Amino acid sequence: MRFTNKVILVTGGTSGIGLATAKRLAAEGAKLALTGRNAARLKETQDALPDALVIDNDAADPAAAPALAARLTQEFGHIDGAFLNAGFGEFATLANISADMFDRHAAVNLRAPLLQAQALASVLRDGGALLLIGSATAGGTRADALIYAAMKAGLRQAGRALATEFAPRRIRVNLVTPGATETNFHTNGGMNDDELKAYKERVTKMVPLSRLGQPEDVAAAACFLLSDEAGYITGAELRVDGGLTMA
Numbered sequence: 079m080r081f082t083n084k085v086i087l088v089t090g091g092t093s094g095i096g097l098a099t100a101k102r103l104a105a106e107g108a109k110l111a112l113t114g115r116n117a118a119r120l121k122e123t124q125d126a127l128p129d130a131l132v133i134d135n136d137a138a139d140p141a142a143a144p145a146l147a148a149r150l151t152q153e154f155g156h157i158d159g160a161f162l163n164a165g166f167g168e169f170a171t172l173a174n175i176s177a178d179m180f181d182r183h184a185a186v187n188l189r190a191p192l193l194q195a196q197a198l199a200s201v202l203r204d205g206g207a208l209l210l211i212g213s214a215t216a217g218g219t220r221a222d223a224l225i226y227a228a229m230k231a232g233l234r235q236a237g238r239a240l241a242t243e244f245a246p247r248r249i250r251v252n253l254v255t256p257g258a259t260e261t262n263f264h265t266n267g268g269m270n271d272d273e274l275k276a277y278k279e280r281v282t283k284m285v286p287l288s289r290l291g292q293p294e295d296v297a298a299a300a301c302f303l304l305s306d307e308a309g310y311i312t313g314a315e316l317r318v319d320g321g322l323t324m325a
Contacts, residue, residue, distance in 0.1 A: 085150075088111070096163040099293075113164065209251075210253045
């Protein structure tokens with residue numbers, strides 16, 4: 079029960095890794111605030127976690143960050159931790175990228191967590207934790223992840239700067255970085271069923287532990303980094319990828 083009487087925010091908390099993390103946090107006693115933007119998933123999440131505050135909040139909207147901070151202040155006064163997990167990915171090689179695609183990725187994957195960190199600074203208590211979601215594509219060689227990987231590489235650097243920014247308040251800032259994980263991420267990014275099957279088969283052969291990750295694998299690492307057990311860890315990146323990107 080590492081999170082008893084603690085308030086934790088999870089953005090993108092209505093599906094995949096975010097939802098798995100929210101369920102584990104709830105099981106360990108946390109009071110939850112979760113965001114999403116899909117009406118059906120918002121309802122399903124509220125039904126599954128009736129004690130959570132489930133908020134319709136679009137990370138791509140710059141006005142959403144201060145609105146979220148105001149709502150959290152109104153409901154809880156402060157929060158003890160935040161997992162800025164909302165993300166977006168499309169897959170295209172250089173010949174097929176566009177300015178609009180670049181802007182969509184930047185809005186959700188890089189601008190949103192920085193604006194959220196800025197807005198939440200006054201709500202997040204001293205000694206708390208801020209967690210960002212990385213990606214194993216950053217530092218990799220996937221040509222079709224060109225823009226997405228670039229955004230996540232930028233977020234990795236931003237995480238280090240934020241760790242310095244928040245250190246005087248003893249607020250820890252870290253990244254949890256999934257590898258290939260069984261979520262709807264690639265389907266939402268435009269892969270059809272055949273492409274997804276081939277991708278999973280190819281990556282599974284590359285993973286030393288010989289399987290894809292589950293959302294619960296990442297949730298376990300995220301909860302560790304959000305907990306007081308990681309009280310002397312900041313500016314770090316914890317990879318949860320079955321050894322896929324180990325040096």
